[in-house]
Amino acid sequence: MPERQVTNSVRTLRFLAGEMTQADLGRRVGVTRQTIAAIEAGKYAPSLETAFRIAEVLQKPFDEVFRWE
């Protein structure tokens, strides 16, 4: 069975949301700038709660931000 993982479009959506910085997104979500960078790089899969918060801040449906593929 091929290994699936959580992928995301945070970087693109952040750019489309007025070029929001990682620090700004992190502050609004409640995590550090480094954690946002790790999420974007696929080095960290956030908790469900943080993932929902990111989608909320980016004003996008959850499945547009995070995917399981």
Add this chain to the structure above:
Amino acid sequence: MLPQERFAYVWLAALALVFGGYFIAVALVPAAHETATELGRITLLGAALVLLALVVGVDRLVAHFRADEDEPVITDERDLLVKQHATSAAYYVLIACMIVVGCVMPFEAGGWDIVHAALFAIVLAEVVHHGLILIGYRQGLRA
């Protein structure tokens, strides 16, 4: 670099410097250590511990005064996850070593051999702990 990551680097460097030096000295000059008085041995061990505390303490002070007010140090879920993974692994390393030190060594060794083995176990567990923190931040971690 996150403060937690930098602190792990400092701990690893301090452990390598202080206890690397201590264990090498004890192993390379066993005669000197064996002929030393109890006070001399305790002084050497105490000096190593004080040096470790100084290195780590000075780093904490420097970090405190250089803290960036625009980017406050907060602990988020990723920090907790990295710390949790590192602590669990270090705990098992420490327990395994302590079983050897406390349940096996007393039948075959005694005195300072046991002290040094226990100290080595603690240092090893600390190295595993801080090493895994670095790996967790550098290579990523999945819950």
